[in-house]
Amino acid sequence: MQTLRYLIQKEFIQIFRNKALLPMMTALPIIQLIVLSNAASNDVKDVRLVMVDNDQSEISRALTQKIDANDRFTLVEVSFSHDTAFELMQRNKADIILEVPANFERDYHRKEAPKVQMLVNAINGQQATVGSGYLSNIIASLNKEIQPQLSQTIGSQMAAVEVSSNNWYNPELKYPHFMAPGILAELAALLTIVLSAMNVVREREIGTIEQINVTPIQKWEFILGKLVPFLCIGLVLVTVGLLASKLIFDIPVRGSLFLVFGYAIINLVCVLGLGLLISNFADTQQQAIFVAFFFVLIFILMCGLFTPIESMPKWAQYATIPNPLAHFISVTRKVLLKGSSFWDIRWEFIYTIILAVLFNVAAVWSYKKQQ
Amino acid sequence: MHKQNIIEVDGLTKKFGDFTAVDAISFQVKRGEIFGFLGANGAGKTTAIKMLIGLSRPTEGKGKVAGFDIDEEAEQVKKNIGYMSQKFSLYDDLTPKENIRFYGGVYGLSRNRIKERTRDILKELRLEEVADKPVVALPLGWKQRLAFAISMVHDPDIVFLDEPTGGVDPQVRRQFWETIYQVAEQGRTIFVTTHYMDEAEYCDRVSIMVTGKIEALDTPEKLKETYNANTMDEVFLRLVRY
Known part of the structure; x- marks a missing residue:
């Protein structure tokens, strides 16, 4: 045991004497x-988004506003042409293209479940998955906002499941x-x-x-x-x-x-x-x-x-x-x-x-x- | 074991794969002798010495150092021997004092004994003034003598010196040999390897190793007589030529 003391002592002297260590x-x-x-x-901020609004309706504009208001997204451009948007993604100026088809609002009111298209640049996987997740949330919440108005006018009540999430242990x-x-x-x-x-x-x-x-x-x-x-x-x-x-x-x-x-x-x-x-x-x-x-x-x-x-x-x-x-x-x-x-x-x-x-x-x- | 013999070696062999570094060497060293272990670089001197001090296990053969088997009782052998290699294994970043304390502690000396030995060594080598300066700043000759003194910090019966004068100028070599004589006079056995043939003259007996075998073993005078040579250098050259 005594030997051990001298070994440790010597090691500490060397450590403290070493100027670089x-x-x-x-x-x-x-x-x-x-x-x-x-x-x-892993935080995703500043997802660059190009909106292709072929519908130019109330809903599509509401969507554009909602995205623009969200600080995770930067609306790079609102365009009418799919090609222009695609060009932007090619040049790595955009991460996500959100395309609203023509007659979207009309189909929506007819309950034909129209689809918006989300094109994601998946080269940066993190940005892509998390960004598209955020975007889906925005679309879903818009959907929820319009639904009650619709059901009031049409008169059929729909049950909605609401998911609220809390981040425990690291709330912010x-x-x-x-x-x-x-x-x-x-x-x-x-x-x-x-x-x-x-x-x-x-x-x-x-x-x-x-x-x-x-x-x-x-x-x-x-x-x-x-x-x-x-x-x-x-x-x-x-x-x-x-x-x-x-x-x-x-x-x-x-x-x-x-x-x-x-x-x-x-x-x-x-x-x-x-x-x-x-x-x-x-x-x-x-x-x-x-x-x-x-x-x-x-x-x-x-x-x-x-x-x-x-x-x-x-x-x-x-x-x-x-x-x-x-x-x-x-x-x-x-x-x-x-x-x-x-x-x-x-x-x-x-x-x-x-x-x-x-x-x-x-x-x-x-x-x-x-x- | 003969009472006078402090080292006895019989047929000691070390092989590295197909290569035989030390080939069945046998010899005895008497207590108090200065035994020179000579040979050219690569003759197997270091390998042989490493087997004697328990750093390397023999492939074949037997050996006893200070009464203990070099293979089975290597740790017992280590208590009774000192060793100084050509690298003078001091810690450069420690002071002479700290080096003495460390090795004294590793050999299990008591605190008072360490203090005593430190005082003695520093006084003997006249190192008091640099006792608290890192070893790295010392001249090579001083380092060498300090390393020699530290290898004997625990008062061993035998000291093994592996090319202790390598890379040192002739004057410092002379001084170092004077120190070796002093130590031998205290009754310690000195086992020293070297490839400087002039140093062989200082030894009581020398063995000359050529490619793993001991080719000659006697006092320097007898060897010169046998080989009809004036210096040990000539003896060595004759042996290598054969």
Whole structure:
């Protein structure tokens, strides 16, 4: 145990003496947190729409007004010609063309259920699906407004199902609230994985690891001596990141912070174990960083930060179970936004503990003092 | 094991696939000896030394260092030996003091013992003035002597030196050998590899390795006699030629 103390002490001296490392560990992640939380937004604004009004009726004009009044849409042009509208989309000046056919109003009153046509530029999938969704809502609400007037004149009452939706846990749909905790988890994992993998390999490159291997040091002591300092760095990063998220984005903290930090410790131990495992198989820092990035990229793209895990194919959903990042993000979102208790996130805890044990046992086992 | 022998090696072999780096070498080293382990670059010196200090497992053969089996009791061997490689594995960003403390701690010395050793080493090497400056700023010769002292921080019986004078100028090499003599006088065994043949003259006994095998082993005087040579350099050239 005494040996461990000296290992950790030495690691901290080196970290604090390294002029490049400290800002890299504090300032850069904060900048990333601020930039990414604002930029990585799924919010769709400014959908450019071209209206082709072949009807020129009361209804079609009402529709045009309604769209124009909605701040998510920008009415690029109201035209009479399908070709002009199409030309605009070709030149990437429009995202959606809404075409109202001639005699729309007449058919509507005759209850022939006339159809408006929506042409969506699906190159930007997000813009297309979300935009067309908004537009459908607008058309439906217009429909609802006209219906009662119609039924009064015609005298037949129609039953309508009304759907009202509320956004719980993030009522204003603020994206930074949703993104910041996730990005924070991602940054903590990324930084610690890369730092730990590089650190051990650096000792191998310099040759100090050979000197350590001729001492009677225990393998677990060496691994733990590397793990503890980087765990502390990770926790500092989480703390600073949470503080920044609170101050800048005013993210809600509805659950227990103890829970968040308790989980963060387990999660960091887990990713550090992976980093150390990688370092045991790498001879150079380049090798270590390539392998680390292989894992980090998969973890990030499949962690539910940018694409919801629920909308992945079934196999991919199972593939997120060994992804510590997915659990970290899930925990921060659940506890901070939703106020979840330990029982609600028990599975994240269980999976992460299993992974942490696996990675660290493998790291100790694969660390060879003797070739 | 003979009481006088602190290293005993019998048929020690290391193979990397088809390549035999060390080919069934056998020798003994007596307590208190300065044993020179000579050979050209790539003759297998480093591979052999790594098996003796428990960094590499032998493919075949047996060896005992300080009374412990080098394969089965490697961790016991490590408690009783010091090792200094040609890289002088000090932490450049730590000060001499911190380096001594760290290695002392890793060898499990008590806090008081570490303080004692730190004071002694710094005084002996006259490093008190730079004790709190990062090692990176020290001249190569000082680093080398510090690395040597740190390899003995835990008072080992044997010190293994792997090309300790590589890349150092002749004057500093002379100084370093003086230090080695001082250490040997304290009763420690020195096992030193080198490819500088003039250094062989300083050893009590030398073995000369050629392509994985020990081709000659004796005192420098006897070797010169046997090979009818004036210097160890000539002895070496004769051996390589055959």
